[in-house]
Amino acid sequence: MSRIVALITKEFLALLRDPRSRFVIILPPIIQLIVFGYAATYDVTDVPFAVYNECPGDQSRELLARFEGSPYFRHVATLTHEEQMAPLVDRRDVLLVLHVGPQFDRQLNTGGVARLQAIVDGRNSNTALIVLGYVQDIVTNFNLQRAGRGGVPAVPVRLEIRSWFNPNLVSRWFFVPGIVGLLTLVVTMLVTALSVAREREQGTFDQLLVTPYRPWEILVGKAVPGMVIGTLEASFITAMAVWWFRVPFNGSLVTLYVGLELFILSAIGVGLMISSLSVTQQQALLGAFLFLVPAIILSGFATPIANMVPLVQKATVVNPMRYFIVIVRGVFLEGTPAHLLYDQFWPMALIAAFCLTAAAFLFRRRLY
Amino acid sequence: MMSTATPLADSRPAAPAEALVLDSVTKRFSAAGREVVALHDVSLQLTPGTITGLIGPDGAGKTTLMRLAAGLLWPDEGTVHVFGLDMRHHGHQVQASLGYMPQRFGLYEDLTVQENLDLYADLQGVPHAARTARYRELMRMTGLAPFTSRLAGRLSGGMKQKLGLACTLVHPPGLLLLDEPTVGVDPVSRRELWQIVDRFVREEGTTVLLSTAYLDEAERCDDLIILYEGRLLGQGKPDVFERPLEGRTFKVRLQREHHNRSLEQKLSTLPEVVDAVIQGDAVRIVLREPSAVEAIHRALDPLGVVDIEAVPPRFEDAFVSMLGTRGRQDADKPDHDNSSETATDGTQPPRSTADVDLRIPTTDDTRPVIEVRDVKRRFGDFYAVKGVTFDVARGEVFGLLGANGAGKTTTFRMLCGLLPASEGRLVVAGIDVRRTAAAARARIGYMSQKFSLYGTLSVAQNLRFFSGAYGLRGRRRAARIRWAMEQFQLTSVANSNSGALPLGYKQRLALACALMHEPEILFLDEPTSGVDPLARREFWHRINALAARGVTVLVTTHFMEEAEYCDRLAIMVEGEILALGTPSQIKERARTAERPEPIMEDAFITLIQSRREQPARSGEAKREA
Amino acid sequence: MPSAPELQSGNSRLSVEPQRGGALMRMRGMLRKEFLQIARDPSSLAIAFVLPTFLLLLFGYGVSLDAKRVPIALVVEQPNADTQSLCGAFEHSQYFAPVYTHSLPEAQRAMLTRRIDAIVHVREDFSERLRGPGQAAIQLIVNGVDANTARILEGYVNGVFSQWLIQQVSRGSSVPKSRVDVEYRVWFNRRLRSRDYLVPGLIAVIMTLIGALLTALVVAREWERGTMEALMVTPVAMREILLGKVLPYFLLGTGGMALSVVMAVWQFDVPLRGSFASLLLGTTLFLLAALGMGLLISTVSRIQFVAAQVAIITTFLPAFILSGFIFDIGSMPRAIRGFTYIIPARYFVSVLHTVFLTGDVWYVLAPNLLALAVMAAFFLGLTRRISRKRLD
Structure with a gap:
């Protein structure tokens, strides 16, 4: 036992005394937290739009006034010719041009259907879709109120929309809990994937192997620092999410930490597997990169798994981060109780068990 | 910029200007907020057409001086002139007639031999017409002709070094700067390199500045520059340094061979002796003054000494006695605050003279401690080791010698349990390594050639870890750590990062770590490579002391003079043992009429050459596992 | 390849002293060396060709914001x-x-x-x-x-x-039919496929990887292996060393670009409405800027590990997050939006979106191209200024 303690102490010292690895442990969390916390957003607010109104009537003015009054839109230009439209959109000065034809008021007053032309810059299809939703919303409301002026509700049904867990649909609430998973994965992987390779490169691995340590003891020695550092980082980000970014935390800490430890174990497994396969740190770094990028992209962290090509969706079952992302968002926002998350727990446990066994096996073979 | 019209001959000024002149040059570096003076007020000049050796221990400023001469650094004070031109203003111009080989040869390992040559020929502007002849010449001299299409990275160390040299010579340089060109290279390659350099000096009038850690090479130089801690200690022909030692150097022989290790220990504690070192079956000593030989006679009389023979001084004697005292003191107390510690001579573990036991350590256990029987190791279809057999007795210092790729490291790794043998029997300390490597590991100490320590851990943390790794705890662990700190003079650096220590310290720390658990067998893989002569000597004093106490030592080395320190040694070539025996027995094999007193290097080269004359079966494949 | 000196001295070796080759010969030597190294080093080829394929497939099939079913x-x-x-x-x-x-x-x-x-x-x-x-x-x-x-x-x-x-x-007849209908016209991306804007943006990220990361690594490698030291003592000039690095990796980057464009158009069916010429111009300017950054990083750090870290943090991450590739710059907080102006990838993403989805709209392309040109000049110029043939 004291031998393992000596080994673990050494691993920690080796990690924390090296300015480079300190840098790897400390800098990415801060940068990523800032970047994802502030820059990563799908929210569409303050949409710049231009008006090209060919109709002098009241109705069109009233409709357009609703856009100007909306918190989502910002009126930046009024056009007088159709030719002015293209440059504005091309240059991204506006995302939306509202075009009201000359017959607009007349058609409405005669009980007909008037058309509002909405020209949207579709280059960013996501933004375009959301802008279209906003336009539709304003126009529907306009219609309803116009019709309602007669006294009786003209439309017999209305749609009540409520969004649970994130009533104002803030992107940050979506991203920040995900960062807990993202960073834990990155840091744990780097810590473990580089550890064996670094010793190999510096020649200390031979030195370690001529001591009476058995392979599993060395494995434990390498795993514990990853565990501790991963847990600490995750706790730090969680704290930042709650107190700095003000993301609600509705679930139980216990559930979160059970999921977290399983997740870290599986990340350590993958990290050690990569480490025991690589001879130099560069190879280990490359291996970690080749695992991390798809693992993050295909985890549902930034884009929903449900939108992926079916084959890719199937492939994500081996990605431990996919499960943890569900857990962490569930615990933060939905307050999901533990029993509803079993389906997320056991695949991670399985991945962890498989990877650690494989790492121990590879490790033993690569002793020579 | 070089004009294309400059004729070849013009790049080397015919004027008899001094090839290199340093005029009171000072160079400082700031590292980690501290300012280090790498060179302090150094003035020197090189005579054209000579070989000048640049000699000094680690960190003396040899590489800095080389880089100043090459124009890679500018002096903070003073001037550097090459062929009369100031490097600060005419560096670019001068570089057209410079050849510079940095420590790692400056080769592109992913290019072939030919491509490396072409690159440097292009960069040096060697005209195409002149190339064919030049290449042929260079390839013939270096013996690389059969390998022109091989990647430089796949060459052995010796071949790389020769290719590096060839690349600096594609355009005949006026001044050739070689920074430790012979480090880590086997004796045969070393000898060949010297032949090439000699020829160039003779035929093309090249001026050479060459730094080296091998003191025997110093004697081949026309002129020597000795640097120590950035200061110039002296410049002159080798015999200028040797002259003061006339009449002070002797060889001491005992009746029985095995006594010489203890004898050396005894001698080095005598106040009259400046330096004592084992040389084959004798101990070579340097005395403070010629008359002291009487005192030695008196001191050794009761021990049955047969003879004390006067021998001519070597440069090594001069170097050690010049730097010895100074080096030992300074190396042991970088902070100059622990004078109490250096009061006891740091070169060896404090042992009172009375303790020295000149009897051969006799035990009832006559079984060998290490038994190697027909051991083979295969990598794919290549045999790195093909059937090796030897025994090592308790308390013996056993050396494994061989060129790069001879299979000595592979054999070594198999013995430590780092690599399983493909065939054969390996018994270490009575345990079959092929079966229970882990059990054997608790009884061995291992020190690798790179002094592999955890560089980011402090000295104390390294010691704590290795003692813990071997299961020491509590009071015993604390005692061992204290022992290591004191024995190896590490107290003053206990809290420094081991990676930032000078090489000599690293080596001591590595040895201390390997000894934490008091192993009965010590494996040393090139334990002195890259370490300067003084630290090397100190290291061997320690090893001798350990062996005298019954620790079995197995060591690999490149240094031929270190082979003399071994009780027995095996010379390996291409995975086989070519010769096995005591140093004298092996030297005997190279004795000829014109060379009645061969040194180990002669023996080694003779053995290898006799082997090469046999039809080569396995081709040139050189591969180190 | 017969060179001038060879022709000159070929038949009159005895009478005329062979002439020493100049800048041309040195340049050719440097370039040949660099190309041979690229050809032999699987990792630089992998970064230039395998990585783009890998990332494009990953993003093309794995990343989509289009919710369906x-x-x-x-x-x-x-x-x-x-x-x-x-x-x-x-x-x-x-x-x-x-x-x-x-x-x-x-x-x-x-x-x-x-x-x-x-x-x-x-x-x-x-x-x-x-x-x-x-x-x-x-x-x-x-x-x-x-x-x-x-x-x-x-x-x-x-x-x-x-x-x-x-x-x-x-x-029911009681309801008035009079109402406003919205007629949507989606420009540039009628199908509203997220792939159509993600893939061109991704090309900017890939070019950043090739230009900055790869260059930073290869130059740092020369320092680490001690070959830079050997080069510096030959008559080769610093600008020749730098040019010897820029040119091969520029070509490699262009190759990676071509591969990416081919994949985008044929594999992912992204429309290419602009011309190849404008694509090439944008790529050239951006690659020069990225190469300049890579050279600058390696000149300053000289160790591969550090160079890689710095390159990832200063070039790759910003290109990924702050270039407008996934996240709309317009929606970012004002401070961060201001920061994006110093990121070359921002302009390149804009160029790519325009060339792919809109066409050669010069009044959009010109300011972006100008910004890229200024950045390329800045980074290359700064590298040239601080690189000296000395170690200290």
Whole structure:
């Protein structure tokens, strides 16, 4: 036992005394937290739009006034010719041009259907879709109120929309809990994937192997620092999410930490597997990169798994981060109780068990 | 910029200007907020057409001086002139007639031999017409002709070094700067390199500045520059340094061979002796003054000494006695605050003279401690080791010698349990390594050639870890750590990062770590490579002391003079043992009429050459596992 | 390749001293060396060609913001003809994959276990109210955790609902037909596929990797292996060393670019509305800027490990997050938006989006290209200034 303690102490010292690895442990969390916390957003607010109104009537003015009054839109230009439209959109000065034809008021007053032309810059299809939703919303409301002026509700049904867990649909609430998973994965992987390779490169691995340590003891020695550092980082980000970014935390800490430890174990497994396969740190770094990028992209962290090509969706079952992302968002926002998350727990446990066994096996073979 | 019209001959000024002149040059570096003076007020000049050796221990400023001469650094004070031109203003111009080989040869390992040559020929502007002849010449001299299409990275160390040299010579340089060109290279390659350099000096009038850690090479130089801690200690022909030692150097022989290790220990504690070192079956000593030989006679009389023979001084004697005292003191107390510690001579573990036991350590256990029987190791279809057999007795210092790729490291790794043998029997300390490597590991100490320590851990943390790794705890662990700190003079650096220590310290720390658990067998893989002569000597004093106490030592080395320190040694070539025996027995094999007193290097080269004359079966494949 | 000196001295070796080759010969030597190294080093080829393929496939197939066939729960407490037509509307929409649940708690549970993303709740008294004097209500509950999907989902449901409503009211005569209809015209990306803007943006990220990361690594490698030291003592000039690095990696980058464009157009069916010439111009300028950054990083750090870290943090991450490649710069906080102006990838993403989706619109391209040119000049110039043939 004291031998393992000596080994673990050494691993920690080796990690924390090296300015480079300190840098790897400390800098990415801060940068990523800032970047994802502030820059990563799908929210569409303050949409710049231009008006090209060919109709002098009241109705069109009233409709357009609703856009100007909306918190989502910002009126930046009024056009007088159709030719002015293209440059504005091309240059991204506006995302939306509202075009009201000359017959607009007349058609409405005669009980007909008037058309509002909405020209949207579709280059960013996501933004375009959301802008279209906003336009539709304003126009529907306009219609309803116009019709309602007669006294009786003209439309017999209305749609009540409520969004649970994130009533104002803030992107940050979506991203920040995900960062807990993202960073834990990155840091744990780097810590473990580089550890064996670094010793190999510096020649200390031979030195370690001529001591009476058995392979599993060395494995434990390498795993514990990853565990501790991963847990600490995750706790730090969680704290930042709650107190700095003000993301609600509705679930139980216990559930979160059970999921977290399983997740870290599986990340350590993958990290050690990569480490025991690589001879130099560069190879280990490359291996970690080749695992991390798809693992993050295909985890549902930034884009929903449900939108992926079916084959890719199937492939994500081996990605431990996919499960943890569900857990962490569930615990933060939905307050999901533990029993509803079993389906997320056991695949991670399985991945962890498989990877650690494989790492121990590879490790033993690569002793020579 | 070089004009294309400059004729070849013009790049080397015919004027008899001094090839290199340093005029009171000072160079400082700031590292980690501290300012280090790498060179302090150094003035020197090189005579054209000579070989000048640049000699000094680690960190003396040899590489800095080389880089100043090459124009890679500018002096903070003073001037550097090459062929009369100031490097600060005419560096670019001068570089057209410079050849510079940095420590790692400056080769592109992913290019072939030919491509490396072409690159440097292009960069040096060697005209195409002149190339064919030049290449042929260079390839013939270096013996690389059969390998022109091989990647430089796949060459052995010796071949790389020769290719590096060839690349600096594609355009005949006026001044050739070689920074430790012979480090880590086997004796045969070393000898060949010297032949090439000699020829160039003779035929093309090249001026050479060459730094080296091998003191025997110093004697081949026309002129020597000795640097120590950035200061110039002296410049002159080798015999200028040797002259003061006339009449002070002797060889001491005992009746029985095995006594010489203890004898050396005894001698080095005598106040009259400046330096004592084992040389084959004798101990070579340097005395403070010629008359002291009487005192030695008196001191050794009761021990049955047969003879004390006067021998001519070597440069090594001069170097050690010049730097010895100074080096030992300074190396042991970088902070100059622990004078109490250096009061006891740091070169060896404090042992009172009375303790020295000149009897051969006799035990009832006559079984060998290490038994190697027909051991083979295969990598794919290549045999790195093909059937090796030897025994090592308790308390013996056993050396494994061989060129790069001879299979000595592979054999070594198999013995430590780092690599399983493909065939054969390996018994270490009575345990079959092929079966229970882990059990054997608790009884061995291992020190690798790179002094592999955890560089980011402090000295104390390294010691704590290795003692813990071997299961020491509590009071015993604390005692061992204290022992290591004191024995190896590490107290003053206990809290420094081991990676930032000078090489000599690293080596001591590595040895201390390997000894934490008091192993009965010590494996040393090139334990002195890259370490300067003084630290090397100190290291061997320690090893001798350990062996005298019954620790079995197995060591690999490149240094031929270190082979003399071994009780027995095996010379390996291409995975086989070519010769096995005591140093004298092996030297005997190279004795000829014109060379009645061969040194180990002669023996080694003779053995290898006799082997090469046999039809080569396995081709040139050189591969180190 | 016969060179001038060779021809000159070929037949008169004895009479004329062979001439020493100049800058041309040195340059050729440097370039040949660099190309040989690239050809032999699997990792630089991998970064230039395998990595783009890998990333493009990953993003092309793995990243999409287009929600289709979203699983929703329909909770209908009292099924009848009215509710059936509503449910039919959801079933026929390509955006939804509705499942029926009988109670709201059951649907909530399904939402917590992520089996559905939204609940459409039709109460017991729906038909009654529909025919009565009051107003009936359909409740839509979306899971707001993924705010973006939720917002898009709301739009979809709104659309389906409006359609159904129009059908409903057009049957009853009491409702006035007078209303405003929105006629959508989506420019540049009519299909509203996220792939069409993600893939061109991704090319900018890939070019950053090749230009900055690869160059930073190869130059740092020369320092680490000690070959830079050997080069410096030859008559080769610093600008020749730098040019010897820029040119090969520029070509390598152009190759990676070509591969990416081919994949984007043929594999992912992204329209290329602009010309190859403008694409090439943008690529050239951006690559020069990225190469300049890579050279600068390695000149300053000289160790591969550090160079890689610095390159990732200063070039790759910003290109990924702050270039407008995934996240709209317009939606970022003002401070961060200001920061994006010093990121070369921002301009390149803009150029790529324009050339791919809009066409050669010069009044859009010109300012971006100008910014890239300024950055390329800045980074290359700075590198040239601080590189000296000395070690200190």
